[in-house]
Amino acid sequence: MKIVQDLVANLSKEEIIWLNGYLSGVASLDRKQESTASNVRKITIAYGTETGNSKKLATSFAARAKKNGIQSKLVSLDQYRLSDLSKEEWFFTIISTQGEGEPPATAKKFYDHLHQENVSLSSVRYGVLALGDTAYPLFCKAGEDVDAQLQRLGAIRVMPLHKLDTDYEVEAENWITSLLDSFNTSAPAVPQVVQTSNTKTKQHYKGKILTTINLNGSGSSKETYHIEIAANGVQYEPGDALGLIPMNSKNVVDKIINLAGADENSPVSYKNTETPLGELLRSRLSVIHLSERVVKKYSEIVQQDIPLTRMDLIDLLRIYPISQPSQFVPIVEALDPITPRLYSIASSPLAHQDEVHLTVAKNTFLLDEQKRNGLCSSYLSQLKEGDDFDFYIHKNQLFKMAPQDKDIIMIGPGTGIAPFRSFVAQRDAEGAEGRSWLFFGDQHFTTDFLYQAEWQNWLQVGALTRMNVAFSRDQDQKLYVQHKLLQHAGELFEWIEGGAYVYICGTKDPMSIDVENTLLQIITEHKQLDESQAMNYLFEMKENGRLLKDVY
Numbered sequence: 001m002k003i004v005q006d007l008v009a010n011l012s013k014e015e016i017i018w019l020n021g022y023l024s025g026v027a028s029l030d031r032k033q034e035s036t037a038s039n040v041r042k043i044t045i046a047y048g049t050e051t052g053n054s055k056k057l058a059t060s061f062a063a064r065a066k067k068n069g070i071q072s073k074l075v076s077l078d079q080y081r082l083s084d085l086s087k088e089e090w091f092f093t094i095i096s097t098q099g100e101g102e103p104p105a106t107a108k109k110f111y112d113h114l115h116q117e118n119v120s121l122s123s124v125r126y127g128v129l130a131l132g133d134t135a136y137p138l139f140c141k142a143g144e145d146v147d148a149q150l151q152r153l154g155a156i157r158v159m160p161l162h163k164l165d166t167d168y169e170v171e172a173e174n175w176i177t178s179l180l181d182s183f184n185t186s187a188p189a190v191p192q193v194v195q196t197s198n199t200k201t202k203q204h205y206k207g208k209i210l211t212t213i214n215l216n217g218s219g220s221s222k223e224t225y226h227i228e229i230a231a232n233g234v235q236y237e238p239g240d241a242l243g244l245i246p247m248n249s250k251n252v253v254d255k256i257i258n259l260a261g262a263d264e265n266s267p268v269s270y271k272n273t274e275t276p277l278g279e280l281l282r283s284r285l286s287v288i289h290l291s292e293r294v295v296k297k298y299s300e301i302v303q304q305d306i307p308l309t310r311m312d313l314i315d316l317l318r319i320y321p322i323s324q325p326s327q328f329v330p331i332v333e334a335l336d337p338i339t340p341r342l343y344s345i346a347s348s349p350l351a352h353q354d355e356v357h358l359t360v361a362k363n364t365f366l367l368d369e370q371k372r373n374g375l376c377s378s379y380l381s382q383l384k385e386g387d388d389f390d391f392y393i394h395k396n397q398l399f400k401m402a403p404q405d406k407d408i409i410m411i412g413p414g415t416g417i418a419p420f421r422s423f424v425a426q427r428d429a430e431g432a433e434g435r436s437w438l439f440f441g442d443q444h445f446t447t448d449f450l451y452q453a454e455w456q457n458w459l460q461v462g463a464l465t466r467m468n469v470a471f472s473r474d475q476d477q478k479l480y481v482q483h484k485l486l487q488h489a490g491e492l493f494e495w496i497e498g499g500a501y502v503y504i505c506g507t508k509d510p511m512s513i514d515v516e517n518t519l520l521q522i523i524t525e526h527k528q529l530d531e532s533q534a535m536n537y538l539f540e541m542k543e544n545g546r547l548l549k550d551v552y
């Protein structure tokens with residue numbers, strides 16, 4: 001025991017996690033000797049994904065397993081029959097983390113099942129590959145939870161949990177290789193050493209702002225910014241998004257430093273680097289809408305009772321002031337990093353070389369009856385020509401352009417229009433043969449018709465075949481894109497039956513739900529199916545990559 005304690009004391013967290021998996025593998029030999037690695041014939045690979053990264057890896061895993069003579073059941077976690085879990089012999093899951101440490105929507109049912117059901121999984125051998133982004137405070141939390149919960153339910157971990165940042169490809173393939181190698185040898189299925197990913201940095205681009213224009217006309221209730229960024233050598237595909245970490249407002253940070261009686265130049269150690277306090281608060285740490293965890297920590301440091309609701313740091317300092325400047329140091333240490341925000345790319349790599357364009361709606365909300373703005377969209381809206389702009393590309397594996405000869409139907413109200421500007425510009429530059437039909441909607445024709453002149457131009461040159469618009473507030477009755485879909489249901493259905501790809505982009509709720517329900521209605525009526533058959537039709541379109549969504 002002493003040897004083990006001494007060993008563990010010298011290990012990093014990642015090494016302890018690996019050792020845990022290793023020992024589970026060793027232990028599993030005793031528990032189920034007949035199922036040694038060398039006779040593995042069939043495994044299950046289940047993925048939980050939002051933008052397709054986990055699916056892509058799971059598919060590659062299945063293909064490589066097949067080459068190694070191992071049959072695999074490849075399944076999305078939302079299609080996985082939960083009652084099968086306890087019967088699995090080898091169960092591997094690749095799952096990303098979304099929201100604030102949550103599982104992707106497609107994995108929610110599975111995740112809840114694991115956490116609610118008291119099933120025994122003692123004959124299941126498993127491994128979890130977790131996808132995430134180190135920029136988030138709860139890095140790979142969903143994968144961690146699934147891994148821990150499978151073990152709690154008695155399953156035997158044969159590969160240590162591996163947590164991967166957004167540059168996951170190489171390490172994920174190593175994890176798969178390591179696992180398949182262990183299957184291929186007559187040696188028992190004990191995991192090989194795998195590296196953890198936290199050491200690498202993802203590729204960031206250093207761009208410069210070329211233009212920022214408010215696309216809404218005067219009198220509009222909205223501000224939607226078209227932003228052009230110059231970035232030499234930037235690589236992306238239509239359908240991808242741009243990710244960035246926004247900066248806090250200088251005004252807010254100055255006030256915080258003032259209230260704390262701190263010096264903006266005083267160095268603070270953050271991620272092993274000494275950084276001036278002002279810079280840290282400006283560009284690294286989240287000071288608005290603090291999580292309950294941070295509010296609780298603040299309350300402990302200042303030793304005052306504070307309701308555990310999300311608040312801004314500036315309000316905490318005003319309402320519950322610190323009693324001495326030294327209290328500010330642990331408060332800063334408790335702050336979460338600013339989380340990245342994603343924006344669908346509105347430019348085409350072919351038509352706008354070395355540039356990335358965005359369509360950003362300034363997020364507005366009321367707090368104590370005062371109008372407030374979201375952090376990132378207001379940061380982006382005030383950028384000026386020539387400003388430096390640091391960003392990365394977030395690949396969206398599930399929102400790819402159809403082959404050039406296929407018809408496409410694009411449904412994108414509001415900022416949902418962004419990727420379709422990319423698609424049409426790309427098709428225009430390629431001279432694609434397939435037809436394209438765009439449905440756009442917003443509040444008013446005169447002030448909110450985003451990129452109107454460009455669409456008209458593309459209609460004239462034939463890059464865009466058709467366009468239908470719905471301006472919700474130009475008449476007494478609200479009119480949305482789904483109403484336009486219904487008005488053209490017959491022809492729309494003909495396009496779909498003819499093999500058209502359907503794309504939906506914009507707000508998840510209610511827009512994408514209403515649009516999907518409308519598509520269901522159109523299919524039910526025009527194909528003369530009952531509801532469950534029509535649902536099946538839509539499901540198959542999704543499975544075949546002909547119904548694609550980029551919703552948020």
Ligand SMILES: Cc1cc2nc3c(=O)[nH]c(=O)nc-3n(C[C@H](O)[C@H](O)[C@H](O)COP(=O)(O)OP(=O)(O)OC[C@H]3O[C@@H](n4cnc5c(N)ncnc54)[C@H](O)[C@@H]3O)c2cc1C
Binds near residue numbers: 311342
């Ligand atoms: C794949 C993807 C693609 C996207 N594409 C686009 C796009 O093309 N265009 C686009 O405009 N957006 C897009 N988005 C949304 C975008 O990423 C941001 O979520 C959006 O701009 C809001 O971010 P924000 O930082 O401005 O607001 P945040 O600061 O994140 O605020 C969001 C909400 O949180 C609440 N909140 C924030 N601060 C406080 C506070 N202090 N007190 C109380 N409540 C608060 C409010 O309800 C507010 O509305 C996309 C998202 C995803 C995931």
Ligand SMILES: Cc1cc2nc3c(=O)[nH]c(=O)nc-3n(C[C@H](O)[C@H](O)[C@H](O)COP(=O)(O)O)c2cc1C
Binds near residue numbers: 054095104133139141
């Ligand atoms: C809105 C949003 C929230 C996210 N939240 C987290 C998070 O809390 N923790 C984390 O590690 N990664 C988070 N990520 C990063 C994703 O897990 C990462 O991009 C992953 O590669 C996505 O894989 P998928 O395409 O299989 O869903 C988030 C991504 C988005 C778009």
